[in-house]
Amino acid sequence: MMVNGRRKARLVLQNGLVFEGVHFGAAGTRFGEVVFNTGMTGYQEILTDPSYYGQIVTMTYPLIGNYGVNVDDVESRHPHVRGFAVRTFCEWPSHHKLVDQLESYLVQHDIVGIAGIDTRELTKAIRTVGAMPGVITTEDLPVESLLARMDEALVPDAVKRVTTQTVYRAPGAGHRVVLIDYGMKAGILRALLERGCDVIVVPATSTAEEVLRWKPHGVMLSNGPGNPEDAPYAVEALRGLIGKVPIFGICLGHQLIALACGAKTRKLKFGHRGANHPVKDLRTGRVDITSQNHGYVVDADSLQGTPLELTHINLNDGTVEGLVHRHEPVFCVQYHPESRPGPSDARYLFDEFIDLMTRVREGRFAHA
Numbered sequence: 001m002m003v004n005g006r007r008k009a010r011l012v013l014q015n016g017l018v019f020e021g022v023h024f025g026a027a028g029t030r031f032g033e034v035v036f037n038t039g040m041t042g043y044q045e046i047l048t049d050p051s052y053y054g055q056i057v058t059m060t061y062p063l064i065g066n067y068g069v070n071v072d073d074v075e076s077r078h079p080h081v082r083g084f085a086v087r088t089f090c091e092w093p094s095h096h097k098l099v100d101q102l103e104s105y106l107v108q109h110d111i112v113g114i115a116g117i118d119t120r121e122l123t124k125a126i127r128t129v130g131a132m133p134g135v136i137t138t139e140d141l142p143v144e145s146l147l148a149r150m151d152e153a154l155v156p157d158a159v160k161r162v163t164t165q166t167v168y169r170a171p172g173a174g175h176r177v178v179l180i181d182y183g184m185k186a187g188i189l190r191a192l193l194e195r196g197c198d199v200i201v202v203p204a205t206s207t208a209e210e211v212l213r214w215k216p217h218g219v220m221l222s223n224g225p226g227n228p229e230d231a232p233y234a235v236e237a238l239r240g241l242i243g244k245v246p247i248f249g250i251c252l253g254h255q256l257i258a259l260a261c262g263a264k265t266r267k268l269k270f271g272h273r274g275a276n277h278p279v280k281d282l283r284t285g286r287v288d289i290t291s292q293n294h295g296y297v298v299d300a301d302s303l304q305g306t307p308l309e310l311t312h313i314n315l316n317d318g319t320v321e322g323l324v325h326r327h328e329p330v331f332c333v334q335y336h337p338e339s340r341p342g343p344s345d346a347r348y349l350f351d352e353f354i355d356l357m358t359r360v361r362e363g364r365f366a367h368a
């Protein structure tokens, strides 16, 4: 069926809620966990952030696509979302860096989109019920048959599907850093290269021995998709790295450090995805406005009895945002200091990592 010259599309949630709109992007049927992002801009970074692998993302900001797509705002080679849901998409974008329209970009990468739905109502449904499986379809399929297929939204072994298959090096004259790619955003690599690091990017399945063979001055743990408990091989590798080399973990990397140290993770009701999450550093009182994208979190109570100390909390819901190891040069944050998209308040954490590696190399490492 057509609406205003466009094919009809539907977004169906597992709880039976149906949103009718029009199709934009590729045609077809795509299942995925439905999550919302509250950023006003940054749709291209969001589409290409591998942590969204297998998910259907809806933007709460109502007008999407107005600056088109460009070659700079990508966090990986191609989009990783399964579907994209917006209120209004802009058919006549304008920006000096624009190379394409959002719609043709989605078609090119086979991402099914829906527009013209009440994204506020959709977001409220997710906030009330919690993030849940759903589907976007441009096909004329009965709702019952779609509801019966919601298992297709599951993404087993997500990290293994997005990690690099080969080791590669981005040379630099500074500290040698092994960057473990669990589904890395390019912004993390960029932040290290901007600080002169000699970066070796390795697959998520690398063992501690494989990482240490590079004789790194530091190990950087990236973000990545899915439940951290689904990557036990990564936790195992970290157990062999903690205490041997300085480590800085971001998002999934942070959660994996927590698991390796005996803490637990749990699923948030609807996650944190946006560019304005306030995070407080408990040691300094400083508050950063941060970029976030996560559905899981480290359980604060489970830190009891572990060597980890809580350093940062989210000011919206009090959840764990940062940790430091009490005895070893290891620290991590749940949010995204590389931003992309979002504010750069927390970029200084990369400088702290550089400083930590310098201190360890010079034998000046000591925790307060």
Ligand SMILES: NC(=O)CC[C@H](N)C(=O)O
Pocket (backbone or CB within 6 Å): 051, 222, 223, 224, 225, 226, 227, 228, 250, 251, 252, 253, 293, 294, 295, 296, 297
């Ligand atoms: N951006 C990330 O690394 C997300 C980590 C994890 N997949 C979560 O959703 O919590």
